[in-house]
Amino acid sequence: MRISELAESTGVALATVKYYLREGLLMPGEATSRTRAEYDDRHVQRVRLIRALIESGGLGIAGVRSVVSALEDPPGSPHELLGVAHRAVPPPVPADPVDAEVRDLLAHLGWDRCHPSPLAGSLTRAIADARAAGIPLALESLRRYAEGAQELARVDVDVATAAPSPEEALHAVVVGTVMLEPVIATLRRLAQEVVSAEALGVISPE
Amino acid sequence: MRISELAESTGVALATVKYYLREGLLMPGEATSRTRAEYDDRHVQRVRLIRALIESGGLGIAGVRSVVSALEDPPGSPHELLGVAHRAVPPPVPADPVDAEVRDLLAHLGWDRCHPSPLAGSLTRAIADARAAGIPLALESLRRYAEGAQELARVDVDVATAAPSPEEALHAVVVGTVMLEPVIATLRRLAQEVVSAEALGVISPE
Numbered sequence: 001m002r003i004s005e006l007a008e009s010t011g012v013a014l015a016t017v018k019y020y021l022r023e024g025l026l027m028p029g030e031a032t033s034r035t036r037a038e039y040d041d042r043h044v045q046r047v048r049l050i051r052a053l054i055e056s057g058g059l060g061i062a063g064v065r066s067v068v069s070a071l072e073d074p075p076g077s078p079h080e081l082l083g084v085a086h087r088a089v090p091p092p093v094p095a096d097p098v099d100a101e102v103r104d105l106l107a108h109l110g111w112d113r114c115h116p117s118p119l120a121g122s123l124t125r126a127i128a129d130a131r132a133a134g135i136p137l138a139l140e141s142l143r144r145y146a147e148g149a150q151e152l153a154r155v156d157v158d159v160a161t162a163a164p165s166p167e168e169a170l171h172a173v174v175v176g177t178v179m180l181e182p183v184i185a186t187l188r189r190l191a192q193e194v195v196s197a198e199a200l201g202v203i204s205p206e
Numbered sequence: 207m208r209i210s211e212l213a214e215s216t217g218v219a220l221a222t223v224k225y226y227l228r229e230g231l232l233m234p235g236e237a238t239s240r241t242r243a244e245y246d247d248r249h250v251q252r253v254r255l256i257r258a259l260i261e262s263g264g265l266g267i268a269g270v271r272s273v274v275s276a277l278e279d280p281p282g283s284p285h286e287l288l289g290v291a292h293r294a295v296p297p298p299v300p301a302d303p304v305d306a307e308v309r310d311l312l313a314h315l316g317w318d319r320c321h322p323s324p325l326a327g328s329l330t331r332a333i334a335d336a337r338a339a340g341i342p343l344a345l346e347s348l349r350r351y352a353e354g355a356q357e358l359a360r361v362d363v364d365v366a367t368a369a370p371s372p373e374e375a376l377h378a379v380v381v382g383t384v385m386l387e388p389v390i391a392t393l394r395r396l397a398q399e400v401v402s403a404e405a406l407g408v409i410s411p412e
Binding site: 127 | 323341348388389399
């Protein structure tokens with residue numbers, strides 16, 4: 001298809017598709033003449049991916065470029081895959097130096113069995129930010145949030161493990177990490193309404 | 207304290223504090239002369255809250271204004287509290303019309319026992335966006351994510367219920383909904399590393 005058809009079939013403005021090309025986020029089409037190139041399904045998928053990462057995932061151009069490079073250059077072993085994925089996706093908040101509370105929490109959870117993750121610093125910062133905003137966030141609550149998060153991570157890993165190829169596993173992890181955050185955030189708020197209505201006796205427990 | 211001390215003790219630039227005042231996000235100090243006003247601890251807390259909502263929570267000025275108004279005008283009954291909280295906080299993604307899959311999912315979970323929530327439309331949109339980005343998101347995975355999200359919501363509701371006053375419960379829900387998203391997102395990624403290393407046999411299960 002031509003670039004105008006690529007724009008039309010993805011619902012993305014032609015100028016925006018050209019911008020993705022210039023920024024190197026979208027791979028070039030196959031040149032058929034000096035001024036024309038042919039695009040295919042891979043381009044349609046890539047345009048949809050870029051758009052979703054920006055609009056729903058909230059990534060900037062640099063974040064999208066990082067995700068796209070990881071997809072184009074997947075690591076050799078599945079063990080490295082998650083590290084590549086996590087480095088590709090910008091952390092939810094920048095990292096602070098890891099503090100003793102987070103070190104103890106990770107040890108308590110048995111999460112210190114992996115090599116030290118740069119995400120431990122982001123956790124330190126996210127907890128400090130929540131407390132600065134007046135959320136006390138007791139250690140017991142943190143542990144319970146971590147257990148809930150582990151349930152979510154089991155689904156993530158099961159989905160990635162079921163992928164038919166390393167490329168698709170990488171796609172599931174890199175893209176799923178970002179794109180499922182709004183799904184999970186929305187589910188959490190919907191669940192708050194039900195759990196709260198039960199706690200207040202407005203509806204009966206199932 | 208003077209406005210310059212308020213800026214200093216919160217680490218926020220004086221011009222930014224004045225901007226918060228002009229935008230009505232920060233309540234005025236008590237005027238002590240035609241050109242001076244006195245600020246107290248409530249102002250320190252409010253400046254920290256605004257900063258955290260913008261920087262870590264990712265809210266815009268309109269979102270912050272909405273959260274702050276909800277805190278200043280709490281609802282009469284605890285049952286209304288969560289509705290006010292959820293209307294105050296911008297949804298993770300805008301709402302689409304609710305589709306049959308989301309309606310069935312909510313019914314399966316027993317989450318349709320509450321009045322229809324505008325968040326059901328946001329869930330429809332977030333799922334469509336994830337699929338457009340190439341994440342298949344089978345119904346079974348959605349159900350498991352919903353169960354994990356319900357665990358998180360139980361912690362949220364327990365913390366809000368334990369708050370000593372309706373104002374503090376509202377603060378816990380409104381501010382916690384936004385400010386704990388980065389905490390949960392970071393915990394999920396840390397958990398992915400452990401669960402994945404266990405699944406690949408790189409570390410032994412505990």
